[in-house]
Amino acid sequence: MTLRPFLFMSAAALLACGGPPAGTGEPAAAPPSSSPRPAEAASDEARGAAAASEKAAPGPASASGAALPGPAPASVTKLLADIDPTRLRADVDRLAGFGTRHTLSDTASETRGIGAARRWLLAELQRAAEASGRTGELAMTAAFDVHRVAPDGKRVDREVEVVNVVAVLPGSMPEARRRRYYVLAHYDSRASDVMDATAEAPGANDDGSGTALVLELARVMATRSFDATLVFMATAGEEQGLLGARRHAEAARAAGLEIAGALSNDIVGDPSDPRGGSHRAEIRLFSEGVPVTADLAAWQLARQTGAFADAPSRQLARVVADVAALHGLAVRPRLVFRPDRFLRGGDHTAFNEQGFAAVRFTEVAENYDRQHQDVRTEAGRAYGDLPAHVDAAYLADVARVNAAALAHLADAPSPPGDPKLMATELTGDTTLRWTASPEPDVAGYEVLRRATSAPGWEHAQDVGAVTEATLPFSKDDWLFAVRAYDRDGYRSPAAFPRVARE
Ligand SMILES: [Zn+2]
Incomplete structure (x- = not known):
C-alpha cells in the first residue's frame, strides 16, 4: 500500500512501554481553569513538567502528558x-x-x-x-x-x-x-x-x-x-x-x-x-504504532526518524486515554503499544x-x-x-x-491536513506546516511535542489560528505533531507530520 502521511513515531517508545509513563495525564496535574478554552494550552509547558514529576499510575503508559485542559464538558x-x-x-x-x-x-x-x-x-x-x-x-x-x-x-x-x-x-x-x-x-x-x-x-x-x-x-x-x-x-x-x-x-x-x-x-x-x-x-x-499498510519505504523512513509509535491508530488510542483522564472515569485505558x-x-x-x-x-x-x-x-x-x-x-x-x-x-475538528515537518536546512529550530481544518468553528492549533523516548505527547503549545509555526526546539531531539481545537475547546487527534525537504 502507499505511504501515508501520519505514519511515524518513536522507536524508543516501544522500548519504553514497559516502564512508567512520562506523565500520568491525571487531571490533577492540570492547573485550575474555568473553561476548556484554547488559551489554557499555553500553560502546558508547566503542566507537562508537573505531570512528569508525578508518581506514575499502575500499569504501563496511560494518558499523554499533554493533558486536555478542563473542566470536562458538562x-x-x-x-x-x-x-x-x-x-x-x-x-x-x-x-x-x-x-x-x-x-x-x-x-x-x-x-x-x-x-x-x-x-x-x-x-x-x-x-x-x-x-x-x-x-x-x-x-x-x-x-x-x-x-x-x-x-x-x-x-x-x-x-x-x-x-x-x-x-x-x-x-x-x-x-x-x-x-x-x-x-x-x-x-x-x-x-x-x-x-x-x-x-x-x-x-x-x-x-x-x-x-x-x-x-x-x-x-x-x-x-x-x-x-x-x-x-x-x-x-x-x-x-x-x-x-x-x-x-x-x-x-x-x-x-x-x-x-x-x-x-x-x-x-x-x-x-x-x-x-x-x-x-x-x-x-x-x-x-498499531506503524500501519499494517506501511511499505518498505515507510519502514525505512520510520527507522531514519525513529518514528515507530505515531500511526493514526496510536494517536486515536492516546485521545481515548486523554479523554478518560479529563472526565476522571472509573475505568481508564491501559495503552498497549x-x-x-x-x-x-x-x-x-x-x-x-x-x-x-x-x-x-x-x-x-x-x-x-x-x-x-x-x-x-x-x-x-x-x-x-x-x-x-x-x-x-x-x-x-x-x-x-x-x-x-x-x-x-x-x-472536535478534523486533524490539520497534510502536516509537514520542514527538513530543508540545518537549524536548531523546527518548522511545521499544515492546511487548515475545514470546520467553521476551528479556533486554532497546538503543536504537540515529546521526547523521542517518551510514549505519549508531553507538551502542547498553542500557536493560534495559523498554518505554520516555528518552535525553538531541535527536530533532531523531539517528535512533533499538530492538533486543531475549536471554540468549545474540543481537540482533534494529533496529526503526525511527514518529512518535507522543500
Ligand atoms: Zn471476540
Missing part, C-alpha cells in the same frame, strides 16, 4: 450518566439466550441462532432511532449490511450470508458530516470447535459484552447531536476470520468513505483475573488493513476457560462463556470510556 458528563448497567445486563443475557450465534448457525428460528440474534439487534437499533425523536436527514438509520461469502477452505464450509447490523447517526455539521467514527463489536459466537454451529455458544463476554455496549451507546447517543457522523456496528463472522468487518471496511474504502476512527470492543465485561484479584479500574487498549494480543485477532485489524485508524478494547486478564469453550464441567473445572461472568457495572464503565471518546472525537 454535556458529555450528562451523556455518560445516561449509560445504564441494567440495560447492559439485560442485553448480555438476551444475547446469550439465543443459544448460539455462530455465523453458520440456524437463521430461520425466531429464538435460536444467528438469524434470530441479528433480527433482535436490528429491532433494538430501530427502536433507539425511533425513541431519539430525530427525523429527516439527521435521523439515525439502522439496517443489515449483507455480504455473501463463499466456502473458503478455512472456517466457512458452505456459502453463507454474513450480516452486519449497522446504525448511522449523521453528523449535524455539514463540514464534519463526512467524517465517521465507529464503535463496533462482533455479535457472532463460537464453541470449542470453530465449525460447530449447533452447540451451545452463549458468547456472553465474547462478544455479547461488546455488542451490548454498542447497543447502549446507540441508545444514549442517538438522542444527541454531534458534528461528525457516528456509526454503531455489530459484526458477524469475526470468529470465522473477521469476515463481516473485513467486507465492510473494504466496501467503505472502495466507496471513499472517510472512517476517521474505529473503536472495537471485544471481551470487555469481566474485570476479574483468573490468577486472583480484579482489574476493575482498567481496560486494555491495543493500537501492539496491534493485538498473541495468537488472537480482531475486527479492528480489518479496518487497519484498509488504512483506517482503529483500536481494540479488551479486559486486562482474559480467562481462557471462558472463551471459545463448550459449556461443561470437567474434573471439577467449569468452562464456558456464561452471562454470570459479565460484570454489568464494569461494562458500563467501559461503555463510558467509549462514549466519552466518541463524543469528543465527533465534536
Whole structure:
C-alpha cells in the first residue's frame, strides 16, 4: 500500500512501554481553569513538567502528558450518566439466550441462532432511532449490511450470508458530516470447535459484552447531536476470520468513505483475573504504532526518524486515554503499544488493513476457560462463556470510556491536513506546516511535542489560528505533531507530520 502521511513515531517508545509513563495525564496535574478554552494550552509547558514529576499510575503508559485542559464538558458528563448497567445486563443475557450465534448457525428460528440474534439487534437499533425523536436527514438509520461469502477452505464450509447490523447517526455539521467514527463489536459466537454451529455458544463476554455496549451507546447517543457522523456496528463472522468487518471496511474504502476512527470492543465485561484479584479500574487498549499498510519505504523512513509509535491508530488510542483522564472515569485505558494480543485477532485489524485508524478494547486478564469453550464441567473445572461472568457495572464503565471518546472525537475538528515537518536546512529550530481544518468553528492549533523516548505527547503549545509555526526546539531531539481545537475547546487527534525537504 502507499505511504501515508501520519505514519511515524518513536522507536524508543516501544522500548519504553514497559516502564512508567512520562506523565500520568491525571487531571490533577492540570492547573485550575474555568473553561476548556484554547488559551489554557499555553500553560502546558508547566503542566507537562508537573505531570512528569508525578508518581506514575499502575500499569504501563496511560494518558499523554499533554493533558486536555478542563473542566470536562458538562454535556458529555450528562451523556455518560445516561449509560445504564441494567440495560447492559439485560442485553448480555438476551444475547446469550439465543443459544448460539455462530455465523453458520440456524437463521430461520425466531429464538435460536444467528438469524434470530441479528433480527433482535436490528429491532433494538430501530427502536433507539425511533425513541431519539430525530427525523429527516439527521435521523439515525439502522439496517443489515449483507455480504455473501463463499466456502473458503478455512472456517466457512458452505456459502453463507454474513450480516452486519449497522446504525448511522449523521453528523449535524455539514463540514464534519463526512467524517465517521465507529464503535463496533462482533455479535457472532463460537464453541470449542470453530465449525460447530449447533452447540451451545452463549458468547456472553465474547462478544455479547461488546455488542451490548454498542447497543447502549446507540441508545444514549442517538438522542444527541454531534458534528461528525457516528456509526454503531455489530459484526458477524469475526470468529470465522473477521469476515463481516473485513467486507465492510473494504466496501467503505472502495466507496471513499472517510472512517476517521474505529473503536472495537471485544471481551470487555469481566474485570476479574483468573490468577486472583480484579482489574476493575482498567481496560486494555491495543493500537498499531506503524500501519499494517506501511511499505518498505515507510519502514525505512520510520527507522531514519525513529518514528515507530505515531500511526493514526496510536494517536486515536492516546485521545481515548486523554479523554478518560479529563472526565476522571472509573475505568481508564491501559495503552498497549501492539496491534493485538498473541495468537488472537480482531475486527479492528480489518479496518487497519484498509488504512483506517482503529483500536481494540479488551479486559486486562482474559480467562481462557471462558472463551471459545463448550459449556461443561470437567474434573471439577467449569468452562464456558456464561452471562454470570459479565460484570454489568464494569461494562458500563467501559461503555463510558467509549462514549466519552466518541463524543469528543465527533465534536472536535478534523486533524490539520497534510502536516509537514520542514527538513530543508540545518537549524536548531523546527518548522511545521499544515492546511487548515475545514470546520467553521476551528479556533486554532497546538503543536504537540515529546521526547523521542517518551510514549505519549508531553507538551502542547498553542500557536493560534495559523498554518505554520516555528518552535525553538531541535527536530533532531523531539517528535512533533499538530492538533486543531475549536471554540468549545474540543481537540482533534494529533496529526503526525511527514518529512518535507522543500
Ligand atoms: Zn471476540
